[in-house]
Amino acid sequence: MNQPYRINGGQIDRSQPIGFTFDGKEYQGFKGDTVASALIANGVKLVGRSFKYHRPRGIFSAGSDEPNALMTIGEGARATPNTRATVVELYDGMTVQSQNRFPSLKFDALAVNDLFAPFLSAGFYYKTFMWPAQFWEKLYEPMIRRAAGLGALSGAPDPDRYDKGFLHCDVLVIGAGPAGMMAALVAGQAGLRVILADEDFEMGGRLSCEREVINGDASLVWVRQVSDALSSMSNVRLMKRTTVYGVYDHGIYGAVTRNTDHLAAKTEKPRETLWRIYTKRSVLAAGATERSIAISNNDRPGVMLSSAVRTYANRFGALCGKRVVVVSNNTDGLRTADVVRTSGAEVSAVFDTRQSVMPFDIRGAQTVRSIKLSDGRKIDADCIAISGGWNPNIHLTCHKRGRPLWREDIAAFVPNKDELPSEMEVAGAANGSFSTQQCLREGAQAGARAVQALGKSAGAVDIPQAGDAPFEITPFWEMKGVKGRAWVDPQNDVTVKDIKLAAQEGFRSVELLKRYTTLGMATDQGKASNVLGLAILADSLGQSIPETGTTIYRPPYTPVSISAFAGASRYEHFRPVRETPSHYWAKEQGAVFVDAGLWRRAQYFPRSGETHWRHTVDREVVATRGSVGICDVTTLGKIDIQGADAAAFLNRVYANAMAKLAVGKCRYGLMLREDGIAMDDGTVARLSDTHFVMTTTTANAVGVYRHLEFCRQCLWPNMDVRLISVTEQWAQYAIAGPNSRKLLQKIIDKDHDISNEAFPYMACGEVTVCGGVRARLFRLSFSGELAFELGVPARYGDSLIKALMSAGEEFGVTPYGTEALGVMRIEKGHAAGNELNGQRTAQDLSLGGFVSKKKDCIGKVLSQREGLKGEDGFRLVGFKPVNQADPLTAGAHLIARGNSAEASNDEGYLSSVAYSPSLRSYVGLGFLKRGQERIGEEIRAVDLLMRSDVFVTVCSPHFIDPEGERLRA
Amino acid sequence: MRNSAFQVFKQALQGDVGWKPVWRSPDPKPEYDFIIVGGGGHGLATAYYLAKKYRQANVAVLEKGWIGSGNVGRNTTIIRSNYLLDGNEPFYEFSMKLWEGLEQELNYNAMVSQRGIINLFHTDSQRDAFVRRGNAMRLNGVDAVLLDREALRKECPFLNFDNARFPILGGLSQPRGGTVRHDAVAWGYARGADQHGVDIIQNCEATGFLISDGVCTGVATPRGQIRAKKVGVAVAGSSSRVMAKAGMRLPIESHVLQAFVSEGLKPIIPGVVTFGAGHFYVSQSNKGGLVFGGDIDGYNTYAQRGNLPTVEDVCEGGVAIMPMIGRARLLRMWGGVVDMSMDGSPIIDKTHIEGLYFNGGWCYGGFKATPASGVAFAHLLATDSPHETATAYRFDRFSRGYMIDEKGMGAQPNLH
């Protein structure tokens, strides 16, 4: 296939031709090409459309600063929008689509916007679209939204894998140009652990793009030698295709490696790896980015950065034009003319901005055709190579809010040495030192300083000889006195006029300018436009650039995929899963599981013929209350507490008294936060004088443990008490129902008497089961039945559930899940998560009597505040529908009979409801103002969301066995 | 100058040379009736309503940097009034109503866009809590709809209904929730305030208060002392630093909240969606960027920048519920200092120093409150009594035990 703009030379591999399509048309490039270089070689000029005016856009740069050539690469779910063609390595069969155009790139209907451009100046939308008011959402905004945006997401889940990694090193070198390679070499030779990272897929930085000579040879020879030397060092890690995107605290750098985007065949390898790099020192050698000059119609395809024209010729063997005009305000930009000439193209004209005659306007439509000069002459051209100087890539020096300094001699911002991250050195062009010789020298020096800082000595460093021509620039920002529009931010269509208008309207701070005009908010993050825009603002305010300021650079240096940040934490792997020891057994029984925090618990155990979860749950409740049921309660937090002061400690952390709890007994405990609000409840079992086991709710296990450690270590550091979480060390089952004792007697070894006399309600003790397996038995009841909790070391948990089930066969033992557990606790009137929601006091929970008057405890003092003690506050009470058939809904609000449903009449809400198979009716727990005084009152439970409005009777929350006879049986 | 399509047209034909500065840059007068310290959204709104609604002609706003440079200049732009508690819901609904008429009120298009907000729930007890909250909203006359899984799937087919770690069971929707072009809010209020005679003085930091015998009579600035009958402070993340100059300690900690924006994309997410089992919320701006955020970093800081664990946590949450956004790229991230209060709710109150008033403790949610905060603070400053929707936002609620703790997290700011 024909590549009309392909020339000899470059680092592409002509033995490996590559076919790809752009907007459906087939093209050919070579291995080593980027999409941009291949399009240039094929003579494609028009590659995109601008954001606002949909003006034609061509390739502008040759790097990650590209504002124009944004493409959608790939197809289907792998289509990646907004990808800069200038950094994408070509692979065989790649499909490339242009964006933000309809119906086609050449004929874009929204290009009509450009005709209305005079009316669409900066911020116009703040001044209109307001009438009539309701038209905004209905008409204007949908119209604007449809027109906006760049590429489109596929809408399908990202099918690729992503990974994260952690790297540790002594010196992180960012950028593998001459400065970075020298720094890495020096540090590597000193034996330090070095990482050298570069966003490019080849080492060398600008050396790959220029015709530099080092030590008398083409610079690429030096690049290859040093690359080989670094590769051979086991202490040096070279990371190509790796962007260091951010600097964080204490020497942590964020980086991302693109592993597979350059491969035609999709592999199982992660597409990208997100790295956290922990380094002692860093050397920023990220180079510099060229900037343009504002000239009338400087956005036409074919207007490029001067250095990009050299890059395409030298590195990729691709000619950006056959008649090239060079415009530059500095010595570096003028070099392009030589490259063009020796590449076989014509240099139509060279403009040094110090000349009097200057390009006045750039003509053409979908490509550049000619330029018009200030003296009226016209010069034919198909490419305009512009250099307005170079901006050092100081971004990473600012991520910790360092403010750069303006250097007049190079007309650019350079890093402020006093405000760098403490571990960072800056070398080479990133430091404003542009000659190759300076880069090599500064890189070596920065490497040596890093070595010294780490207490090692750098050997003698041989600095290679290279070009050291001085960089000279005469700032020139815009061609003034022209009528046409001159672009500053070509993607977002911000022109010189927009900036001046913003200044005229009072948006004089750079940050205000940015926000008002959207300057620098495009996907290139202002790399192409910020400094130019700032200079024009300074000029229109009659201030210097340093007076006018700079914007803060924030991470990421270049955009990073959201998937990379998420890594492998996606789909079912978003968070780890905790499973109980009976999990696999429950799965075999066909249990339906539910998430409880990270835990996965059996929710209910459906049997064949049961068509609704309620059938199952009702059966489980009835069977438990009728005979015996078993529930895995391993997930409850368990904290082992030991020490001479353990009892005293518990007495301080619980609201109720714990000090005198007898050995062999359990007690319910209510814990308050220091602000007097209920934090958690659970039980305490005293196994010996100095040994307790506490249970917490599943949800609060971690928080309660943390709180207890805080009390122990920070508040009462001299108490003799030690704590450890043993939630995962013990498997625990609740065995509930009138036959629970009989069942347990078959399991618990005979020498342990668990009769009601020997082991009454609230007893606890260490036992053995199944012939000698160590276990703990607690006579606790959440269900209100005669019940026990039996704990064994977690490794026996699976065996124990099986043993319990087979021992219970004769009683028709029924496993029950969290649903039945919930039904039974509501029937019994126990508070749980819906009640202990961090907003309720002990008094609200009708547990006010629990707060001991005789002793201090966490939360006691502040629980005495007026707002927490008020007698007209909430009380936890029970609710039954007046009409037994009415269902209740949790979250319904309580309104007194005869009152209308509005906020001023709101007297509380239902917190938990369940269908009680025992009462054959719904029952509910909830909080009602002065509930304790209103037992027997009929009141409305109003749920406007579920369209339910039923009368309920206020009652005791203890629906089942209020006297507690069953659990003491 | 009135803004209108005609004006835009007319000015354009004249080369846009006729547009005037949106606000003046006056020199400070030696004395005002009211000084508002802080030229952010709340401060500017306060000044606007003081001048417009409470007819106060002699008002100044002092801003340390440029106006709107704090949290109104960088936030995730969400407006909603889906609160649970009595102390909050009427206030935020008042704010919502003000948003709904804001553009006509200010003659400035802040792009108030009520595309809806949906809070997802993932467990039964979360649903119960949302039903309770939704009913509290409805009882207050606010719109709230409970979406079950199927109804949600119709509105947001792009959510992960297939293999999410925490299954999506439904959502609580407030159709009137939405987003606003945040910078335009600051500019619109500044323009309105200026037109009503308020002096907006940028680059003028209040370096101290003039206090004698327990009475505040003005502020010290690098441009000299400026006297005032009343001084109102609305400085968000800087609250503690500024009020310390008056010798006060506050029930507030300063934390960093990071926020994120993706590259521009064609419209794909209609309204605001909030994850209920992780830290993530998202909307899509009119320019096409996904605007998203999550939890605060969690440590005290004034550094206006955060760290990676939070960035990763937020993106994990995003991909967890919307696996399609993974291939979009994160374009910018930033951190703002937020004034986290001890119960997660704000303070609009007098201080113990006569003539000194405080507005702060907005946590990460001050943006949506901007209009109501402005009215309520202006009301307090003008009348010395709290606005009817802000009676609960008092300093003494902590000592008296009337916390407004929506999340039930207690006196730990980083958990709200």
Add this chain to the structure above:
Amino acid sequence: MIITHPVLGPRDAQEFTYLGDASLIHRPDPEADDATGAFHEYLYQRENIAGEHRELWFHEQGDRSWLVVTRNTLTHEVLDVEFANDVARREGRSQ
């Protein structure tokens, strides 16, 4: 961020859980006359320092020690790390 644990050395801050101002060690005397006022000050009022801040971090995914970290809230520079236990004893939390 990295917190250098007194025993375990440098650890990523992600291993820790943050509580807040180290003054939370100094729980007031519940028997004092103005205990309610003192507890209100203790629990709710914060210096919220812009500068060197002594604060409590819990090594939740580590050795479960509470640490007092002195950290600059303007720069995040960590200046000192001690066991909260030692600090509490030294500062007179006798019991």
